[in-house]
Amino acid sequence: MIKVHSRCDLACDYCYMYEHADQSWRGRPMGLAPATATRIAFRIAEHAAAHELPEVAIVLHGGEPLLLGVDRTREFLATLHTAIAPVARLNLHIHTNGVLLSPAFLDLFTEYNVRVGVSLDGDRAANDRHRLYRNGRSSYDRVSASLELLRKPRYRALFSGLLCTVDIANDPVAVYRGLLAQDPPRMDLIMPHSNWEHQPPGLRSPRDPDNPKQGGGEYGRWLIAVFDAWNADGRPVPLRTFESVVAAMYGRPSSAEAIGLDQVDLLVIETDGSLEQVDSLKTAYEGAAATGLDVWDNSLDEAAVLPGITVRRDGIDGVSAICKSCPVVQVCGGGFYPDRYRPGAGFDNPSVYCSDLKEMIDHVAESEAAAGRGGAQTAAHGATAAAHSLSDSQFDQLAAGFGDAETINWLAQAQSSLQRELLAGVGRFGPQKDENFTAAWDVLVSLDASAPEAVARVLAHPYTRVWATALLEGVSKGELVAADVRHLQAVAASAALHAGRELRLPIPVRDGIAPLPTFGAVKAGAEEQVWIETGSIDDLDLLHPVRLLTATDLTVPLEDTDPYRIGHSFAADRLGDAEAQRWQVAFAEGIDFIDAHLPGYAPGLRAGLRAVMPMEPEDSYDRSASLRAAFGAVGIALRPALVSAALPLIHEFQHVKMGAILDMFALFDRADTEPRYYAPWRPDPRPIEGLLQGTYAHIGVTDFWRVHRTLAEGAQRQASEREFVRWRLMTAEAIRQLQGSGSLTPLGDRFAAGMSATVRPWLAEPVDAEAESAALDAARAHRAAFDERVKVGNDIHA
16 A cells, blocks of 8 residues: 555544544655655565565555646556566556546546545435535535546446445445445445544443453444345445455455455555555554654565564464454454554454444354355354355265255356456456457446346356456466457447447457357458447347257257357357257257256256357267366267267266366365376376366266166167166276375365265166176276376386
């Protein structure tokens, strides 16, 4: 956090900088001098290079940072880029009261990709309690006008959110509605900075530091009222306060400094170049944030080892003894560090908001449990739960090879969050100086605020993640592919179509067609792009509309148009009408078979299947595939001898589930990447992840043949019997290889045990003796050939 200006044009009576114990601002330069700016940039670049940091996050702060002016802010941003960009990515933010926000500033922030956060305390009545000019005049209208400017499509991508300071004298729901009315991309609530000496305003009675868990809980109940309104609305925008509580409850990282036990790695640099701890410490006493260091004589590493900074990276060891014994400490993290101060005891205390935090966390935990969301039955359970958002029974369902609709929906929700994070990365690190990219991004961000369900529909398309991943990989390698960059235009246009917005938007052309995710492809010629009117889907001139496959109560796209499906090897070209009809028949029959005979897979498959991608058939085997990055999509090749589409549907959806499971859980040592494990269905050694994926998929394959052999007749029954015997033997051996690998985590051991429990009874089922003997002989021969191949390979390597 860099203080670029040490004065402010508002006189907020709760301000920690001007209205509390530390008054060091009076002796500091008002604005950041060029020489100081240069030295700050040098120190940050020095630190980033020494530690090989991929990214440096910088917040321009104050006082009011916009008082520095457009020209001097431009000079400072240029200085930062010149020094730091060669060694690390810059993630730039500014936090402002919004009074001076203007097109000139926003054009500058667009040029340097600076995200803008604005302080606003809710509706007019709430905001005007504290956020006034020095003459007592309201700042609300001026800030509202600035927010209206920031919401314009041209600047919307810069808007990072609203920050509101809680005042329990305000109506909590009115405050929430007032913030929501500004259409922010996210919101955050912070408590007024207080401690045991200077307690929070509005309390009915003082809090007792010797009994910190007791007290009125006024602030807790205020937050609960906001949570309930936000929750009842369907959580329409991210509200960081509560999302951080939920994340910490499930063991995930918190995004808020005041929640959870994540390491805090924030350093403040003042306008004179002084290095300080978090500046809200100024509420404790004069000099509480000071380190005695500055950028002229000291490196950032020297500040990083100071006790006041390292204690905030100590996790549970950095909180008080009272907090360590509390069941919710993993969630509240002991409370915001400055709020723990007590004269004579320093910061080794619970937060002055201890009782409020516990009441609020318990309420959120109960709400999560009531909604059936994972393992948060109580706050205490939530605080100690494993780092995932599934209950034990749901995890065990997946480990057994199955998963009901609710469980698969949880996987889908996790994938949705991951997709949004990828898209945020596209917006942050994409080619922002490309006008076409920026215009498409503005459209998408605007739609996400006004029609989020339309954006969500496009993001849920499996191949949107494949595209986002490809683009970000290109960014990281410095090898951007023009088609990947321009595909954002197609994503934005598709979202606008789903929203019914009347816009005229371009779509890039590839090989004579313009692909539109979830719709198909628009007719095009030799031009680089075509323009469409997005007000009505009926007016689209679709050359290749996406066809739909239907079965009882299930409809999914037959995806043969999206350009990113080609991540599957052997992706088929656009199907003819007769071939598409053949797919329809096979799909309906396959789903009917699964519903009737494999009911353990049916609910999950129905909940998670997002698309079927046709592949080129192979005469000798049933070709199928899935992409790790394309959740819900399965690739299938239909050949005349295919027993049933149920087989590849189950096989590949097992891979889909496994990919999503591995995105959520650490089942094995990620450092174990060498292909060194025996997979009974492969001639070559496999990496641990490949063996895990194959084993899980073949549980479904084995189960299919186990059931099919009881339904088939004559030669087909004998063939199905042989397949069952062969696959149960190979799958059981693969599980044994996994359990003996030494690379599984404790959670991975539990997962493998679940697979083993499913397969074990199948091994006891009576089978044809000749088929079993043939399978055993084949398995021995396969293993002997594998061992010889590995030995030869080792000899050659030696």
